[in-house]
Amino acid sequence: MNYFEPLTAFVDLTDGTIPEATAVQRRRLVDLKGLFADSQAETARLGENPLLYEVHEAAEIPKKDGHQLFSTTILRPGTVGDEYFMTKGHYHARSDRSELYYGLAGEGLLLMQTPEGRINAQPMRAGAACYVPPYWGHRSINTGLENLVFLAVYPADAGYDYGTIAEEGFAQIVVTGPEGPRLVPNPRYRGGGSRA
Ligand code: F6R
Ligand code: ZN
Numbered sequence: 001m002n003y004f005e006p007l008t009a010f011v012d013l014t015d016g017t018i019p020e021a022t023a024v025q026r027r028r029l030v031d032l033k034g035l036f037a038d039s040q041a042e043t044a045r046l047g048e049n050p051l052l053y054e055v056h057e058a059a060e061i062p063k064k065d066g067h068q069l070f071s072t073t074i075l076r077p078g079t080v081g082d083e084y085f086m087t088k089g090h091y092h093a094r095s096d097r098s099e100l101y102y103g104l105a106g107e108g109l110l111l112m113q114t115p116e117g118r119i120n121a122q123p124m125r126a127g128a129a130c131y132v133p134p135y136w137g138h139r140s141i142n143t144g145l146e147n148l149v150f151l152a153v154y155p156a157d158a159g160y161d162y163g164t165i166a167e168e169g170f171a172q173i174v175v176t177g178p179e180g181p182r183l184v185p186n187p188r189y190r191g192g193g194s195r196a
Helices: 038-048 163-170
Strands: 023-027 051-057 068-075 099-105 107-113 119-125 129-132 137-142 146-155 172-175 182-185
Touching: 068 137, 107 129, 107 172, 119 129, 119 172, 137 146, 137 163
Parallel strands: 099 119
Antiparallel strands: 023 051, 051 068, 068 146, 099 129, 099 146, 107 119, 107 137, 172 182
């Protein structure tokens, strides 16, 4: 038997980075172009093109059935128009693969959606262990004033389907309101039979 060797990755709990990460991905506003509901506000900020988040991948683990991958996400605070900074969001390419998010710092929401457009939002903060069941698309949203940081653990063969979210969006978005964050219908949503 060709055993894969056990390993440990250390997360810096002061900022969520993994100093010995094998890969770090950075996503700026341009990488989410077309996803924010207020396209004028989005265009206005594209020149500045702020960094929205980083993903630190813990280790080089085979992307094969049976293994698990894990990474931290560090999502900055801020808004585009009145919509909070968020991740692109995706379904898993192998859509029956689930995932666990574990909140490390900050405050936000884990927005999930079925392919039919049914929404479920779970609270994200230090200590929150949030379960993404099979088939649910998922996106994280920073509704706080500090970075939202979480660890994600997922089957190594889950993969990413970003195309469906790019085409259809989420049925709801999270915007600022006088009484705090609120979920409202996404005027750019094109899924769940809403297409003309
Ligand atoms: C992996 C997963 C997270 C996200 C990360 C960035 O399945 O859900 O590690 O990949 O939070 O979000 P996306 O991938 O939507 O840009
Ligand atoms: Zn995922």
